[in-house]
Amino acid sequence: MSSSIIAASCSNTSEKPDGNAHYSPSEFDSTTTVGDDFYQFTNGGWMKSHPIPGEKSRLNTFDVLNDENLDRLKEIVENAQISNAEEGTNLQKIGDYYALAMDSSQREQLGIKPLNPILEEVKSMTFNLKDPNFAKIIAYHHLHLGNPFFAVGCTPDAKNSSMNIAELWQDGINLPNRDYYFDESEKGKEIIVAYKQMIANYLRLMEVSDYVRRSEKIYEFEKEMASLMNTKVENRDPQKTYNKMTYDEMKAKYSSFEWDAYFAQFPVKPKEITVGQPRFFESLFPLIERTDSVTLSDYMLFSTVNSVASYLSDDYAMNKFEFYSKKLNGVTERKPQWKRALDMVQSRLGQPLGQLFVERYFPESAKNRMLSLVEALRTAFGQRIDNLTWMSDSTKQQAKTKLAAINVKIGYPDVWEDFSEAQVDRNLSLVENFINLTYFHSMKGMKEVNQPVDRNKWYMTPQTVNAYYSPLNNEIVFPAGILQPPFFYADGDDAVNFGAIGVVIGHEMTHGFDDSGRQFDKDGNLQDWWTADDALRFKSVTEKLKNRFSQVVVIDSMKCNGELTLGENIADLGGLNIAYQAFLNTNRSDALIDEQTPSQRFLLAYSRIWAGNYRDEYLRQQVITDPHANGKYRVNVQLPMLDFFYTAFDITEQYSMYVPKEDRIVIW
Helix, strand or coil: CCCCCCCCCCCCCCCCCHHHCCCCHHHCCCCCCCCCCHHHHHHHHHHHHCCCCCCCCEEEHHHHHHHHHHHHHHHHHHHHHCCCCCCCCHHHHHHHHHHHHHCHHHHHHHCCHHHHHHHHHHHCCCCCCCCHHHHHHHHHHHHHCCCCCEEEEEEEECCEEEEEEEEEEECCCCCCCHHHHHCCCHHHHHHHHHHHHHHHHHHHHCCCCCHHHHHHHHHHHHHHHHHCCCCHHHHCCCCCCCCEEEHHHHHHHCCCCCHHHHHCCCCCCCCEEEECCHHHHHHHHHHHHHCCHHHHHHHHHHHHHHHHHHHCCHHHHHHHHHHHHHHHHCCCCCCCHHHHHHHHHHHHHHHHHHHHHHHHHCCHHHHHHHHHHHHHHHHHHHHHHHHCCCCCHHHHHHHHHHHHHCEEEEECCCCCCCCCCCCCCCCCCHHHHHHHHHHHHHHHHHCCCCCECCCCCCCCCCCCCCCEEECCCCEEEEEHHHCCCCCCCCCCCHHHHHHHHHHHHHHHHHHCCCCCHHHECCCCCECCCCCHHHHHHHHHHHHHHHHHHHCCEEECCEECCCCCCHHHHHHHHHHHHHHHHHHHHHCCCCCCECCECHHHHHHHHHHHHCCEEECHHHHHHHHHHCCCCCHHHHHHCCHHHCHHHHHHHCCCCCCCCCCCHHHCCCCC
């Protein structure tokens, strides 16, 4: 017996929703039963009709919508390119930068020449930590290029979130994650062989002698750095990564490096600084001191070229593509040149481009509909907090106070960032312009150190197909890019909107109350507002969710990292429950659409936003690096926790997705 997606008992007339917000049975996989693999049942037809293009490592609903946005952005940048815009305007900068990115013949002609002054300086470096010139050169690279050895940035102070503070963070490796260096599986070993080959290829192109042996030494140095680093799981703990001290205390603690010479290159000297991973910095400088200067020089050469290879001639760009795209992600071909060029524009001029995007494609009516959805979710979240059985009344009151304080940003910034000091010069090469724009962003960010936090600032561009929660600002942010089908239908069916963008809203809200976000108060300060007993009960129930995801085999013998993905999984489960509560509060109709009940359409909408196809290489990398579980398990592991899933689709004990009621997890 297969569970029907049609609720035959409902007598209402079937009707089509506005905005094409419906799910045709032709998009389902009729060979799979809804109670055994809901994800495959609901998305199988979509997946069959959306094969992964050669240029991608995956194709999911986010990517499809992003491609639609790219077509719109392409028209904008191509018009900017021929606009003869006034010098210094954002339109001129966007048009000229895109033109340079499209000029492959110039890049082939120049090769690595534009980078030579920087490379020659690296070759002449003395790797003496007490030499101020060493610190000065490292600062130059951090401001203009990449992050050799470590990274520095500006962040709201986690215990004084209205003020910005400088932050030191572990960095310096060129694999996506420190765990790659210690992966002893056959696939892991293959990746390391290919990585060393990529390093050797760069050295060979730069005419470095004995490049194979020297590439091995670079790898061993990076592996030693990786061994000093926190894991991604450790870095999810805000208490572990908050280690605040005065600037003078930091200098005394890591005294072998010339910090005054380093920060003299920045716009301000920090008064205070937080160190993300003290063990890393305690061991990093002794590691540098005991490493031979040739290896350190080679490491700097490799890191420099690798950071900008995509902006150089094809011999360098293809070397990077062959490893990072082909080997790590299974991509079989490069993106078309216009997409690569547009990516470059978005990486450095993303917000000015986004301003042009929303002027053309984001109506104010969509923003107003989103605001009403957010408030419906906020009300529902408060109701669910009131009804929690595991939380005491005193902590509930604190939770509701934090919920009420969540700030909401929708579509685009109220105040656009000033890009007047960003320079794009058509007389310079693409890589030189990239370096100059990187410096602009670095300096703009570091000027905020010791200053009050700008609450108007956005950390995503308006055209981004995503959303985020900031614990330090206690805010949820939904760019215009995601506020389109299949996530959001401005005039669409309530069931679909609550099941798609409604769950996304609830997801981001719940991040303020996941295992990490719950440690921040209503003002974004790292401050405990829980009773000890409530914290223990929270940990007990979230441990069950962690264990459930840790049992999932994603590919081969690789299992989902339930601890790394815990925050996102808590947010998904919370988002589903909160959005459904909001839907019940709002919905006044039980009308069928395509013979689907409102509850069915809600769940179909949720499943559809996670539809996707993935290459094996992508899945392996996702398990190692991504705090998000794969979309299939965001559906099939989460829905069995919901009582309304069982009633919506008549799920009984005979189906493999069935979970006994006493084993269903309820957190928020």
